[in-house]
Amino acid sequence: MLITQRLSSAGIHAVLIAYSLLALFPLALIVINSFKSKKAIFRDPTGLPLGDNFSSKGYDSVLNNSDFPLYFGNSLTVTCVSLVLILLLGAMAAHALSEYRFPGDSLIGLYLILGIMVPIRLGTVALLQLIVDLGLANTLTALILVYTAQGLPIAIFIFTEFLRSVSKEIKDSARIDGLSEYRIFFEVVIPLVRPVIATVAVFSMIPIWNDLWFPLILSPGEETRTVTLGVQQFIGQYTVNWGAVLAALSVAILPVLVMYIIFSKQLIRGITAGAVKG
Amino acid sequence: MATLSLKGINKSFGSVDVIRDLSLDVNNGEFIVFVGPSGCGKSTLLRMIAGLETLTDGAISIGDKRVDHLPPANRGIAMVFQSYALYPHKDVRGNLGFALKHAGIEKQEIDKRVNNASEILGLSEMMERKPRELSGGQRQRVAIGRAIVREPDVFLFDEPLSNLDAALRVHMRIEILKLHQRLRNTMVYVTHDQIEAMTLADRIVVLRDGRVEQVGTPLELYKKPVNTFVAAFIGSPAMNFLQANVQDSSVNLEGESICTLNAKDGPVQLGVRPEHLVVSDNGPFKGSVSVFEHLGGESFVHLALADEQSLVAKLDGEYIFNPGDECSLAIKAEHCHVFDSAGRNITE
Ligand SMILES: Nc1ncnc2c1ncn2[C@@H]1O[C@H](COP(=O)(O)OP(=O)(O)OP(=O)(O)O)[C@@H](O)[C@H]1O
Ligand SMILES: [Mg+2]
Numbered sequence: 242m243l244i245t246q247r248l249s250s251a252g253i254h255a256v257l258i259a260y261s262l263l264a265l266f267p268l269a270l271i272v273i274n275s276f277k278s279k280k281a282i283f284r285d286p287t288g289l290p291l292g293d294n295f296s297s298k299g300y301d302s303v304l305n306n307s308d309f310p311l312y313f314g315n316s317l318t319v320t321c322v323s324l325v326l327i328l329l330l331g332a333m334a335a336h337a338l339s340e341y342r343f344p345g346d347s348l349i350g351l352y353l354i355l356g357i358m359v360p361i362r363l364g365t366v367a368l369l370q371l372i373v374d375l376g377l378a379n380t381l382t383a384l385i386l387v388y389t390a391q392g393l394p395i396a397i398f399i400f401t402e403f404l405r406s407v408s409k410e411i412k413d414s415a416r417i418d419g420l421s422e423y424r425i426f427f428e429v430v431i432p433l434v435r436p437v438i439a440t441v442a443v444f445s446m447i448p449i450w451n452d453l454w455f456p457l458i459l460s461p462g463e464e465t466r467t468v469t470l471g472v473q474q475f476i477g478q479y480t481v482n483w484g485a486v487l488a489a490l491s492v493a494i495l496p497v498l499v500m501y502i503i504f505s506k507q508l509i510r511g512i513t514a515g516a517v518k519g
Numbered sequence: 520m521a522t523l524s525l526k527g528i529n530k531s532f533g534s535v536d537v538i539r540d541l542s543l544d545v546n547n548g549e550f551i552v553f554v555g556p557s558g559c560g561k562s563t564l565l566r567m568i569a570g571l572e573t574l575t576d577g578a579i580s581i582g583d584k585r586v587d588h589l590p591p592a593n594r595g596i597a598m599v600f601q602s603y604a605l606y607p608h609k610d611v612r613g614n615l616g617f618a619l620k621h622a623g624i625e626k627q628e629i630d631k632r633v634n635n636a637s638e639i640l641g642l643s644e645m646m647e648r649k650p651r652e653l654s655g656g657q658r659q660r661v662a663i664g665r666a667i668v669r670e671p672d673v674f675l676f677d678e679p680l681s682n683l684d685a686a687l688r689v690h691m692r693i694e695i696l697k698l699h700q701r702l703r704n705t706m707v708y709v710t711h712d713q714i715e716a717m718t719l720a721d722r723i724v725v726l727r728d729g730r731v732e733q734v735g736t737p738l739e740l741y742k743k744p745v746n747t748f749v750a751a752f753i754g755s756p757a758m759n760f761l762q763a764n765v766q767d768s769s770v771n772l773e774g775e776s777i778c779t780l781n782a783k784d785g786p787v788q789l790g791v792r793p794e795h796l797v798v799s800d801n802g803p804f805k806g807s808v809s810v811f812e813h814l815g816g817e818s819f820v821h822l823a824l825a826d827e828q829s830l831v832a833k834l835d836g837e838y839i840f841n842p843g844d845e846c847s848l849a850i851k852a853e854h855c856h857v858f859d860s861a862g863r864n865i866t867e
Contacts, residue, residue: 410604413571414665418618419592432608 268494275299275487282483299484300492302475308463309489312471317496319381319467320449323388327445328438330389331396332404336426338397339404340412350401356394361387362454372459379462387455392445399444403437404430439507443500450497468493521582521595521672522547523568523705528577530563530729537563538729541577545707550699552708552716554752555726561709564726565675568707569598581672592622597666598675601682603658605650605665611637612646615664629668636664639698656687663698676708680715692718713753717741725749747788747862756793756819758856759830763789770857773826775803778852782865790856793819796832802849804830811840822846 274282276290276297288294303309338350361368368387369378377383407430415425431438456470468489475485523545530538537560545551553561566572568579570591579587586594605614615636619629637643640660650658659679666674679695680688696719699706710716716723717737725732725740725748733745737753744750750758761772765784769776777789796804809829810821813836820840822830832848840846857866 408602408604410600410602411606413566413569414598414600414604415606416571417569417591417596417598418665418669419590419621424621429606432606 271487271494272491275484275491277484279483282487296484299482299486299488302482302485303488303492307471307474307485308466309468309471309492311464312466312468313492315381315465316450316467316469316493319384319388320446320496322381322385323392323449324442324446326385326389327392327396328442331393331441332400332431332434332438333426334393334397335400335404336430338401339407350397354394354398354401356390357398361391365454365458369458379460379465381460381465383459384455384465384467387459388449388452392449396441396445399437399441400434403434407433436507439504443504446500447497450493521705522580523673523707524580525568526578526580528564528567528579529575530560530567530572531575536729538567541729541731543724543731543734545705548703548705550706550708550719550721551724552710552720552722553724553726554710554713554716555732556752557711559726560729561711561726562677565598565677565707565709568594568673569596569675570594592618595672596675597669597671597673598677599659599662599666599679601678603650603662603682605658605661607650610647610649611642611653611661611664614650614661615668618665618669632668632670633664636667639667639701640664640694655683656691659683659691660694663695667698667702672705674704674706676706678710679708681710681712688715695719713755717753723753725752743864743866744790744856745864747790747858747864750790750856750858750864754792754794756831756833759791759793760858761789761791761824761828761830762826763787763857770855772803773805773824777803777850778855778857780857780865780867782857782859786860787865788858788860788862790858791830791850792854793831793833795850795854796830796834796848797850798834798838799847799849802847804832804848804850806830806846808840808842808844808846811842813839820846820848822848 270287273288273290274286276299277288277294278296278298281288281290281294281296285294290296334353338346338353372378372383372387375383377386411429411433412425415429420428451469452467453469453473456465456467460466461470472486472489472493475482475489525541525543528538528541529536541564543551553564555561563572567574567587570586570589574587577587578585581595606617609617612633615633616629619632634643637646640663642657642660642664645653645657650661653661659682662679676695680691683691692715695708699719708715708719720737722734722736723740724734727748733740733749735743740749740753744753747760751760763770763772763777763786765771765780765782765787767784768779768781770778770780770787770789772789780787791804804822804824806822806824808820809823810819812819812821816836818834818836818838818840820832820834820838822832824830830848855866856864859865
């Protein structure tokens, strides 16, 4: 009994470790090679950046000889503002859908989550037209609006499921305690679903941070480039500055990593919520 | 402290009438208990008093003030829910003080009231704990404490003990009784446990399908139930109902006269409480024992009568029967209840 238990747990761990290695390998390769000269990258792709292999020229050209800090700032602004909007609007919509009964509520709910099934990129042409008509081409606002629209359906879907499980009696007792509906939302409901917020935040953030499509189409201007678009400048038609590309990618991983570490505890709780009682 | 008056209350959800033309006056400081079977509208009624449901029709007043247009916080009520409904992210102190903080009451006053409530309820040791670190009984005490600190005119309880295990339920029932004796507030308490109703209430309101069947003190309801519904609901084990006949002003069961009644000849229902039956050699209730349950101090005998009716009797522990034994029981005439064919009590 004990032995089979040990064996099965060892088996599970072996699989998990193998998968982690597989997933981490490309990442490690990027980081390692970002510290190497171009020659060294091709001569010995898996070698460590030691001795005369080592070169920080990639980082030098990214951080000092390009607009990379600007791009980085753009990405950060777009991602953070979109994320705040997605979380705030998504949670509020979900609260309204799960707490109040009003005519057409289920139709509105369906309409709001319909976007899950329709990829937003299908509407690119119409979006571009709309953005140009609004005079928002080449602005970060354009990206923020599109990403918010892109993230809302799945956010509303996940939030609605979880908010339905918040006990009605807690909200009622807050009403008796004299809280307004807004305060009930912010002070009672939101703290209860914190793990879910972390989950939705991470899931929504990554596609936004990594997106190349909309920056390329809606705001390719020098001033409004995001990291993913900015990196392309090191990939020329004839020569590719691999050191710089890898360095830029390594730096671009950082915010996602930081965010993940901040949210991970909450995230795991969010994913396992409902699996265990309490 | 205040009176509570309900006048002509109606409530419907869509086409379903849940409360129908209900009127009730609750005196100052009275402990009123609503009982009734599941789905009869007890919670709905309580939530209307609290302001969590709108009225379809009618008026609610607390003290001299009409409140049915006011939001819950301004009605002078506090409510304790079945699921405790504590804020899980706040500790006990935070839970107790939350409403006061929102009402903009000074910190000193909040502390005073919170400490006072925690002393009454024996929570002082656990003020810094989160609800998940408390037992069920402690959680319920916090929920009650949260009601106390608001110093309401009227306390509302919705089945506050039904999530607790049997032993704790008895304990908390006594705590609530003590609390009422100490605070002397008007309390409205919903339960479907008739023992809670009997022990706690100054007056009991028996509800069925959104209507009041009877209002009265526990003893009135026990001694003079207006109909078979109330008679069956109050008392445990429930009253036995037997088909009997009136003939010449005498209620007869299988030819034996049980009690007298001035009524037309015809069929009636005879109501007999299990605790009023005694073993007697020539008793009118004769039958064979089908089940015998011995609880030590007392025992329950289930009797199959000759005409295929059945009967439960609560006897002293000194009697021992075996299934199949013959047994005859008797009852004093003054303990008999007689109901007409519509179920109304026609006992004299
Ligand atoms: N929001 C609602 N919409 C429609 N019907 C409702 C709603 N709330 C309650 N009801 C109905 O009203 C009736 C009374 O419900 P209520 O909760 O008051 O019963 P109760 O007496 O408290 O029962 P229990 O003892 O099971 O708690 C039930 O038939 C229920 O289905
Ligand atoms: Mg109820």
